Amino acid sequence: MVEDILKVFGITAQQSGVSTGKHWLPAHGADIISVSPVDNKKIATVKSASREDYDLVVAVAQEAFKVWRMWPAPHRGEVVRQVGEALRQHKEQLGKLVSYEMGKSLQEGYGEVQEMIDICDFAVGLSRQLHGLTMHSERPGHRMYEQWHPLGITGIISAFNFPVAVWSWNSMLAWVSGNVCIWKPSEKTPITALACQRIVETVFVANNVPEGVCSLVTGNREVGEWMAHDTRVPLVSATGSTRMGKSVGAAVGERLGRSLLELGGNNAIIISQDADLDMSLIGAVFGAVGTAGQRCTSTRRLIIHESVYDAFTARLVKAYSQLRIGNPLDQHNHVGPLIDTAAVAAYQQSIEQVKQQGGTFLVEGGVLSGAGFESGCYVKPCIAAVENVYRIVQHETFAPILYVMKYQTLTEAIAMQNDVPQGLSSAIMTLNLREAEQFLSQAGSDCGIANVNIGTSGAEIGGAFGGEKETGGGRESGSDAWKAYMRRQTNTINYSTSLPLAQGIKFDL
Structure with a gap:
């Protein structure tokens, strides 16, 4: 199955991971071997970028920006529309590849590709709405307005858990805004990035898009560090851990560049005494076990009213006993593997710390072994009673x-x-209007996302996505997130016959 999918995208067993969107360049860095957590089988080997390879890609991107920024925004949008159509044609193959390389369920793999298609549709409409404002001038015979211009190169550092969707959030908006993009995908999921690059480059070549508008630079942590310190890259969008984000933010901030950070989450659902417990159960379980708990919006904490605590946790324990764990390509399974054995080790260490700090398990965890679990990456979803x-x-x-x-x-x-360092997603389950409004008020949730009667996981592309505190403060995807990829310019035009100064200042010669 995987071999056939790789053939569709023209991916070989030994593949360069450096592309300018028109040419795949020889790469001179270390080998990155992609191994599926599903069955521990090698997918392909990717040759990563050296510093010289990276610098060449940046130079090509700089030249591409000079041309691409002059294309009318609706024309750029038309290219993105065609990218969306190409993704529709490859949804099944790319969804399966996402599932196999990352380990998320096949339905979630398909959903991730659909999210890419949706953001393409959003960006196409946006290409005709990159609007500014007009203001009344205090000076007679003057007009004031503001407009938005592209920044230049957008550097995109993506994480393994959404190996393609988050890249699309950034790239589609950046492209219609007139920017060019350089993508550094996670070294844990490089093959899905290669597939996306193949899809996009076919569309871009057919439309005579300048070489360098869509570039790929595969590599380890050092490639992200080059990007973060590079003054030629005015905006770096980074998704990952808070530790990583602090490093990127400091490096970009030191050179007075811009960073768009989407970092860790520690998301909670409040289960009210007035909650619909059936609805709450679905939201809590999917939020906790979807993508095997490897979403930044995964539900980590349930804060349950004492009057329904026993009843709800009993339902929760029963639901966990019915979870099917196994190969994510089997659509009967709810939970696939963790990304690798290092993630399994972190899971085991956390379980031990829960016990050491006084927690008790309502559903015990553990690593699964035996037939179907040979990769060593499958674990049991577990539930612990704790103090916040x-x-x-x-x-x-x-x-x-x-x-x-x-x-x-x-x-x-x-x-x-x-009362946690992170501030990404939050939710309350309640049928009480007053409780819902209090949760959404200024004295309510401090997260970037606050939901009522849905869980913490599964955001739509129409709203701006991102969080506060150690989540980084960035906003991607919908609403006016496009402004992060552009620079604001205020313009004043004098069409009078004199030159009056602002604030009534007199300066006569």
């Missing part, structure tokens, strides 16, 4: 570990929800 102040609860573990805790008043629950 435990050090491990304050930390984001990228694994299916769900923490449950009690509350008495909504004010207390909101304080518990907010």
Whole structure:
């Protein structure tokens, strides 16, 4: 199956990971071997970029920007529309490849490609709406307005858990805005990036898009560091851990560049005494075990009213007993593997810390072995009764570990929800209008995303995506997130016969 998919995208067993969107360049860096967590089989070997390879790609991108920025935005949008059509044609193959290389369920793999298609549609419409404002001038015979111009090169550093969708959030908006992009994909999922590059370059070549508008530079951490320190890259969009984001943010900030950071989450759902418990169960379970707990929006904590705590946790335990764990390409399975054995080790360490810090398990965890689990990356989703102040609860573990805790008043629950370093996604399950409005008020959730009667996971592309505090403060995808990829310019035009100064200043010669 995988071999056939690789053939569709023209990916060979030994493949360069450096492309300018028109040519695949010889790469001179280290080999990156992509191994599937599903069955521990090698997918392909990718040759990564050396510093010289990286510098060549940046130079080509700089020249491409001079041409691409002059294309009318609707024409750029038409190219992105065609990218969306190409993704539609390859949805099944790319979705399977995402599932196999990353380990998420096949339905989630298909969903990730659909998210790419959706952002293409959004960007096409946006290409005709990159609007500014007009303002009344205090000076007679003057007109003021503001407009938006592209920044230049957008550097994109993506994470393994959404190996293609988050790249598309950035690239599609950056392209219609007139920017060029250089993508550094996760070294854990390079093959899906190669497939996307093949899809896009076919469209770009057919439309005579300048070489360098869409570039790929595969590599390890050092490639991201080159990008973060590179003054030729005015915007770096980085998705990953808070630790990584702090490093990128510091490097980009030191050179007064711009960074768009999408970092860790420690997301909670408040289960009210007035909640629909059936609805709450679906939201909590999917949020906790979807993508094997490896989403930045995964549900990590359930803050449950004491009056429904016993009833709801009993339902939760029963639901966990019905989860099917196994090959994610089998659509009967709910939970696939973690990305690699290092993630499994972090999962095991977190379980031990829960026990050491006083937590008790309602559903025990563990690593699965035997037939179908030979890769060593399959683990049991588990549930621990804890206190919010435990050090491990304050930390984001990228694994299916769900923490449950009690509350008495909504004010207390909101304080518990907010009392973690991260601030990405949050939710409350309640049929009480007052509770819902309090949760969404200025004194409510401090997260970038706050939901009522849906879970923390599964954002739509129409809204701006991102969070506060150690989540980084960036916003991607919908709403006016496009402004992050552009620079604002204020213009004043004098069409009078004199030159009056602002603030009534007199300067006569």
